[in-house]
Amino acid sequence: MSTDIAHIAKALDQAARKAEAVAQFSTHTPFSLDEAYLIQRASMQHRYAAGERQIGLKLGFTSRAKMMQMGVDSLIWGWLTDAMLEEDGGVVDLQRFIHPRVEPEVCFITRRTIDRPLTALEAVDYLEAVAPAIEIIDSRYQAFKFSLEDVVADNCSSSGLVVGAWSRDFAQLNNAGVLMRINGRVVQAGSTAAILGHPLRSLVQASQLLARAEIALPAGSLIMAGAATAAEALSPGACVSVEVAGFGECGFSVAAKQGEA
Ligand code: 0L1
Ligand code: MG
16 A cells, blocks of 8 residues: 555645646545545645645534535544645635635634643643634545545645634634625525534544644644535635634635736
């Protein structure tokens, strides 16, 4: 399998770099979930070698809405890099994406190294702040079609993120209303409670996953908690915003034509 790990990791890195979709791998080269994370790790090494810097991690499939949309039932995780960070209020060029989608999330920034599994009671003490956020996901697979193993290997479709203003009001986070608008129209509505029942549970899950992988996450890292609703497709000229009640909003516009950002 080690040749396949290197081969699939390289192919996924190239697909992301060239914004060209590839067919899913698991149908002709079956691999386990553990192997999928090895592929993800090997694929990220290509990005770091090309100068990208790790800035944190994301959790995926943390809500029923997302699981049902994509037909899976397990939480997954991937890595975020500086090249994925888009400016709040900025213009995003679709040129670097294949078939991007957006989803409303909240993002944490950590204030202590996470180097062991945390309990829900301990979680807040490890956080500097929380902000409304938008994740731009972009599967490197044709037609957004993949198995759980495929999507993990593809760094869980991580592609972009926009983060709004930081707040320390963690007490309000359990059931805050979430609205995602495209061109002023509400396209998704939900609550932060849809994220594992409480977004702080994402931090607990992240700490457990990190411990299992024997990785310490440095202070100052971002953690995207997972989507509160299903995702929506992005198209040229779209104006996207996400509002989390009590936490404000963030957003961006998509360039009307490729290469205009
Ligand atoms: O919730 C997520 O961010 C999962 C992303 C991976 C699956 C997808 O591309 O929808
Ligand atoms: Mg997400």
